[in-house]
Amino acid sequence: MNQREYISPSFLLYSGLIIGLAAIAVCGILGSFVGICIIMVTPVILYYLIQTIRMPVIAFYGLFILNYFVIGIMRYTHTSGLSIFIDIGLFSVCFAAIIHSLLAQSLPWKNAFNFVTMGLSVWTIYCFLELLNPTALDEAWTSSRSIIYSGTMVSFIVSILISQYKYVKQLLFLLSILVLLASLKAIMQRFIGFDGTEKQWLAEGGSVTHIIASGTRYFSFFTDAGNFGSNMGFAGIVFGISSIYISEKKKRIYYVIVAVLAIYGMFLSGTRGAMAVPLGGLLLFCMLSKNLKLMLITGFIGIFIYLFFAHTNIGQSNSMIRRMRTSFRPTEDPSFNVRLENQKKLAVYLRERPFGEGLGLGGVEAQRYSERTTTLIPHDSTYVKIWMETGIVGLILYLALLVVSLLWACYIVMFRVKHNRLRGLLTAMLCGVFGLMISAYGNAFLNQFPTQIIVFTCLTIAINGHRIERYTTDNQTNK
Secondary structure, three states: OOHHHHOOHHHHHHHHHHHHHHHHHHHHHHOOHHHHHHHHHHHHHHHHHHHHHHOHHHHHHHHHHHHHHHHHHHHHHOOOOOOHHHHHHHHHHHHHHHHHHHHOOOOOHHHHOOHHHHHHHHHHHHHHHHHHOOOOOHHHHHHOHHHHHHHHHHHHHHHHHOOOHHHHHHHHHHHHHHHHHHHHHHHHHHHOOOOHHHHHHHHHHHHHHHEEOOEEOOOOOOOOHHHHHHHHHHHHHHHHHHHHHOOOHHHHHHHHHHHHHHHHHHHHHOOHHHHHHHHHHHHHHHHHOOOHHHHHHHHHHHHHHHHHHHHOOOOOOOHHHHHHHHHHOHHHOHHHHHHHHHHHHHHHHHOOOOOOOOOOOOOHHHHHOOOOHHHHOOOOOHHHHHHHHHHHHHHHHHHHHHHHHHHHHHHHHHHOOOOHHHHHHHHHHHHHHHHHHHHOOOOOOOOOOOHHHHHHHHHHHHHOHHHHHHHOOOOOOOO
16 A cells, blocks of 8 residues: 555545544543534634635635624624734735645736725825824824725735626625625614613613614614614615626525615614615616616616605604604704814814824724824714824825726726626626715714725725626626
């Protein structure tokens, strides 16, 4: 018998099994339950790691799932700082991609040369230069690491791994499952009630913004109701549009169900600014659909929604509808007027600070680092927060990155992607992202979990749409 037979896969499998059982027996004798759990989980972890080397896209899917649940995990484990695992995950996916290229086959690295990745790289450099800001604090800057480089790494990873139409469909289906879980959790909060952990979170300060006179705002397992509501609005428009382009009847019905539950979740959140997501998405879809019938239908739906909320009092007895209706009458909303006054104060303060106060020093939550004007005023907006921390220069750079990326992606999808179904899914993603960009003016969620990774994933996929079409191995008829 030669040496190769001794190291066959079956030999390694049985050897590992025997060793594992022996180790479990020893831990059992010693009464170490933790040890038994570690031994039992180790093979699963090893198998997952091997699979990520074979197919690095699996590693990204794992990161995508973790990104969606990381806030919920921190809430239920009563721990903080677990976001470091997202950073570890980003570098791990990059490592898996490099090893795969060296041992198996090369990945389309040139796909990373696109406006989103390059623009985010410039943003990362700008954020590092913020260390030179005389008013910045190193500790606050370090706490903002996600806004510094996470988007850049996500765009780079997505560019080289989501390179085929089948991966776009897989990622969309994975997102649909996550959205279902998020919306069902909010429905449970509404009809069953908050669990012990959620009640504790509300008692520790969450009730100030979630148990209010106009009704309870439900937040699922997200950071807050604002983040949850905007994400559900995003999901509603993405899966609503995607259902039009999906060929399989069962999956089309499934996506419609996901879209409906997501929109219901948006209403449960009580987030007025979230209404901008589906409305903005419908507006962009009218321009991107290249189909007169779809343009007329979506245009009619958008006008109907606007007229219903802005010019009628139908359903006013329903607290969810009543609260959402106030988003169409902002001047009648005291909180909106307070935000405008706060922005006027900031404009005076930041006039002599073109590079801002420093990363991590925007909003009342930053008082743990220092008390100054920017930490005494709530930002209530992603863009206001960026303005506070990076100044007018940083705000212009960030907005230019988002707007130009969106416009360039729209051009790619409209004129360079010929595959009808792929174009439809990319259009759905862009419409959702556009809605989130609008909603981010009224809520500071765009750079939170899970929104940031979702936004830059969708933008990157869309801007690489023509390359994905070229690499796709999907043999569906392009109808």
